[in-house]
Amino acid sequence: MDTxxxxxxxxxxxxxxxxxxxxxxxxxxxxxxxxxPLLLVAIACISGLAAAVAVQKSDAALLAVSVxxxxxxxxxxxxxxxxxxxxxxxxxxxIDLLIxxx
Numbered sequence: 001m002d003t004x005x006x007x008x009x010x011x012x013x014x015x016x017x018x019x020x021x022x023x024x025x026x027x028x029x030x031x032x033x034x035x036x037p038l039l040l041v042a043i044a045c046i047s048g049l050a051a052a053v054a055v056q057k058s059d060a061a062l063l064a065v066s067v068x069x070x071x072x073x074x075x076x077x078x079x080x081x082x083x084x085x086x087x088x089x090x091x092x093x094x095i096d097l098l099i100x101x102x
Contacts, residue, residue: 028082036076039085043072043092050096061099068092 018024028035047069054061072092075085 025081025083028086032082035082036085039089040073040076043069043089046096047092050099054099057099057102064095065099068095 047065050065051062051069054065068088069092072085072089075088
């Protein structure tokens with residue numbers, strides 16, 4: 001008895017790997033439930049460490065870190081488009097790194 005396995009997997013090429021391409025964002029939406037847990041863990045851990053540093057600096061720094069981290073979580077819960085989730089995650093990561101550096 002022979003078994004035939006068919007796959008509808010999409011192969012990514014170098015042209016499709018650009019963040020600016022529409023195919024990239026369609027792929028991110030298709031893989032949303034695999035990417036979101038990784039993104040949440042990364043943002044939560046880094047924001048937690050940044051909050052520990054920000055508590056010693058000022059209330060404004062702590063507010064910036066906490067609002068940016070919570071905004072990422074709100075967009076994920078609201079099932080916002082992945083483009084918005086990525087942008088807010090990048091902004092949250094940038095704020096966290098600024099807290100570490102300054």
